[in-house]
Amino acid sequence: xxxxxxxxxxxxxxxxxxxxxxxxxxxxxxxxxxxxxxxxxxxxxxxxxxxxxxxxxxxxxxxxxxxxxxxxxxxxxxxxxxxxxxxxxxxxxxxxxxxxxxxxxxxxxxxxxxxxxxxxxxxxxxxxxxxxxxxxxxxxxxxxxxxxxxxxxxxxxxxxxxxxxxxxxxxxxxxxxxxxxxxxxxxxxxxxxxxxxxxxxxxxxxxxxxxxxxxxxxxxxxxxxxxx
Amino acid sequence: xxxxxxxxxxxxxxxxxxxxxxxxxxxxxxxxxxxxxxxxxxxxxxxxxxxxxxxxxxxxxxxxxxxxxxxxxxxxxxxxxxxxxxxxxxxxxxxxxxxxxxxxxxxxxxxxxxxxxxxxxxxxxxxxxxxxxxxxxxxxxxxxxxxxxxxxxxxxxxxxxxxxxxxxxxxxxxxxxxxxxxxxxxxxxxxxxxxxxxxxxxxxxxxxxxxxxxxxxxxxxxxxxxxxxxxxxxxxxxxxxxxxxxxxxxxxxxxxxxxxxxxxxxxxxxxxxxxxxxxxxxxxxxxxxxxxxxxxxxxxxxxxxxxxxxxxxxxxxxxxxxxxxxxxxxxxxxxxxxxxxxxxxxxxxxxxxxxxxxxxxxxxxxxxxxxxxxxxxxxxxxxxxxxxxxxxxxxxxxxxxxxxxxxxxxxxxxxxxxxxxxxxxxxxxxxxx
Numbered sequence: 001x002x003x004x005x006x007x008x009x010x011x012x013x014x015x016x017x018x019x020x021x022x023x024x025x026x027x028x029x030x031x032x033x034x035x036x037x038x039x040x041x042x043x044x045x046x047x048x049x050x051x052x053x054x055x056x057x058x059x060x061x062x063x064x065x066x067x068x069x070x071x072x073x074x075x076x077x078x079x080x081x082x083x084x085x086x087x088x089x090x091x092x093x094x095x096x097x098x099x100x101x102x103x104x105x106x107x108x109x110x111x112x113x114x115x116x117x118x119x120x121x122x123x124x125x126x127x128x129x130x131x132x133x134x135x136x137x138x139x140x141x142x143x144x145x146x147x148x149x150x151x152x153x154x155x156x157x158x159x160x161x162x163x164x165x166x167x168x169x170x171x172x173x174x175x176x177x178x179x180x181x182x183x184x185x186x187x188x189x190x191x192x193x194x195x196x197x198x199x200x201x202x203x204x205x206x207x208x209x210x211x212x213x214x215x216x217x218x219x220x221x222x223x224x225x226x227x228x
Numbered sequence: 229x230x231x232x233x234x235x236x237x238x239x240x241x242x243x244x245x246x247x248x249x250x251x252x253x254x255x256x257x258x259x260x261x262x263x264x265x266x267x268x269x270x271x272x273x274x275x276x277x278x279x280x281x282x283x284x285x286x287x288x289x290x291x292x293x294x295x296x297x298x299x300x301x302x303x304x305x306x307x308x309x310x311x312x313x314x315x316x317x318x319x320x321x322x323x324x325x326x327x328x329x330x331x332x333x334x335x336x337x338x339x340x341x342x343x344x345x346x347x348x349x350x351x352x353x354x355x356x357x358x359x360x361x362x363x364x365x366x367x368x369x370x371x372x373x374x375x376x377x378x379x380x381x382x383x384x385x386x387x388x389x390x391x392x393x394x395x396x397x398x399x400x401x402x403x404x405x406x407x408x409x410x411x412x413x414x415x416x417x418x419x420x421x422x423x424x425x426x427x428x429x430x431x432x433x434x435x436x437x438x439x440x441x442x443x444x445x446x447x448x449x450x451x452x453x454x455x456x457x458x459x460x461x462x463x464x465x466x467x468x469x470x471x472x473x474x475x476x477x478x479x480x481x482x483x484x485x486x487x488x489x490x491x492x493x494x495x496x497x498x499x500x501x502x503x504x505x506x507x508x509x510x511x512x513x514x515x516x517x518x519x520x521x522x523x524x525x526x527x528x529x530x531x532x533x534x535x536x537x538x539x540x541x542x543x544x545x546x547x548x549x550x551x552x553x554x555x556x557x558x559x560x561x562x563x564x565x566x567x568x569x570x571x572x573x574x575x576x577x578x579x580x581x582x583x584x585x586x587x588x589x590x591x592x593x594x595x596x597x598x599x600x601x602x603x604x605x606x607x608x609x610x611x612x613x614x615x616x617x618x619x620x621x622x623x624x625x626x627x628x629x630x631x632x633x634x635x636x637x638x639x640x641x642x643x644x645x646x647x648x649x650x651x652x653x654x655x656x657x658x659x660x661x
Binding site (some may be wrong): 051056057080097098099160 | 231232233235236240243244247413567570571572573574575576577578579580581654655658
């Protein structure tokens with residue numbers, strides 16, 4: 001069964017008196033363990049799709065089943081719960097909280113799911129170690145390089161063992177060496193069976209994906225399957 | 229889990245407040261001053277009502293105290309070498325009051341003489357002799373601790389007996405039991421028949437009282453010795469001689485005080501007018517004054533009310549202004565941390581989690597201000613007590629109230645910024661730079 005099942009999903013923004021369709025009747029199914037790249041020029045609806053997939057926004061029409069549950073009509077509290085439990089976010093600009101150290105940042109999603117302090121701290125340290133930050137546990141984001149910050153963000157995305165991991169240009173702010181490191185980690189996650197959805201301009205990242213979905217004007221233009 | 233949340237929120241709040249130390253301190257000043265005034269207000273109010281209670285206890289709310297005052301000097305310039313100035317209350321006055329005014333429970337004439345007492349050959353002790361009648365206990369809170377107070381027999385037969393208060397007893401007799409022993413005062417011996425409790429030292433002394441005192445004035449007076457008024461009349465001269473510039477002058481005063489006790493507190497003020505009318509007819513000069521403790525009490529209550537209103541307004545205004553300042557800062561904080569809010573929302577924070585976070589931060593700020601205000605506010609009343617000569621009392625209740633007020637201000641003015649924070653669009657706030 002598809003972990004992400006989108007049926008005729010549309011999103012229309014109201015700009016003044018003008019209705020701007022951002023996404024038009026998109027159908028998409030993603031199987032567990034798939035590595036999917038979403039590409040397209042700016043204004044093609046990539047971000048809108050990502051926001052909808054990430055339950056940050058609600059569609060104007062259509063259905064979105066995440067792990068079999070219809071999440072397209074949930075209220076704000078329920079959506080927050082879904083975000084915290086089933087979705088891991090990786091952002092282009094890392095989006096760590098500056099006042100918190102590495103472990104505390106990774107703890108944050110567990111904090112909102114009501115984990116105990118000790119359990120979440122242990123788990124967070126474990127995750128930090130798996131992304132290679134064992135010697136940076138007490139550091140603040142400002143004391144870390146971009147690549148290290150993004151690794152913290154990945155560890156944080158894994159904290160609640162989400163159903164899907166959404167990444168928005170994860171290497172966009174990084175030099176090629178750090179970018180390669182991050183891609184290596186993402187590859188490892190994929191191998192470990194995680195479902196990855198990456199929005200990117202970078203054809204190199206897209207080349208690693210199993211599927212490439214190209215959006216244009218709010219519609220799926222082409223869908224390629226990578227056979228490497 | 230709850231503790232973890234609390235710890236996390238408090239630590240985060242403290243961190244972000246610490247990051248903007250100056251801003252936080254400036255922001256809380258309004259609360260600090262507000263809480264300060266609340267505490268000062270309550271301390272002064274509490275002190276005033278305590279003083280009022282003491283006044284009632286000492287002077288009696290149904291008492292009217294008629295005191296002898298020295299009338300303004302009349303420059304007659306007769307050139308005579310010897311003048312006897314005669315003024316003040318007299319035994320006749322007391323008798324007239326007793327006979328003519330209804331609704332009076334008791335009339336107690338009092339003669340006060342500052343003198344020295346001695347037991348055997350031990351050092352002399354400065355005392356105040358109070359010549360009075362047995363009904364003195366009706367108008368004063370003193371009671372006989374041991375033995376008895378003066379009796380009507382003492383009064384009738386002008387017996388040389390005395391009741392001493394416990395301070396005098398200790399000073400004069402040290403370890404001896406004073407009861408039945410004789411005290412020597414002004415050449416006569418008085419048998420101690422009772423020991424009285426010491427009245428609180430606020431008793432009003434008449435201007436004349438100090439004139440007979442030993443060198444050093446009334447300051448060295450240890451305590452009171454009560455003797456029958458009749459005894460005092462026949463054993464102590466009413467004339468007080470004074471030498472100045474080669475002239476010998478004398479003053480003659482019969483009674484220092486007449487205390488009148490009314491039946492009830494409603495009758496006190498009418499009684500004052502009646503007394504005044506009566507004494508005005510009996511006295512040529514204005515050589516007396518009527519002190520009404522009840523009036524002092526009412527004046528004190530008025531003063532307390534004024535203080536409460538003034539300090540209460542200051543407190544209310546500074547709390548309001550402080551609260552608005554805090555709301556302003558929290559709104560700025562919220563918009564500064566828009567992105568953090570977006571991140572938290574993306575990571576699963578519900579609206580109410582965000583509300584709790586920012587509300588806690590505001591509370592932290594106001595409670596810190598409250599604590600600071602309590603510390604400062606505990607100092608101010610002692611300054612008021614020292615410089616303003618007003619009694620102040622800080623009660624635990626007022627501290628709790630001040631703390632509660634700062635918490636209430638925090639919640640009231642923190643709610644809107646927290647609500648704003650919670651209702652931000654997560655997508656927009658994630659995009660916010």
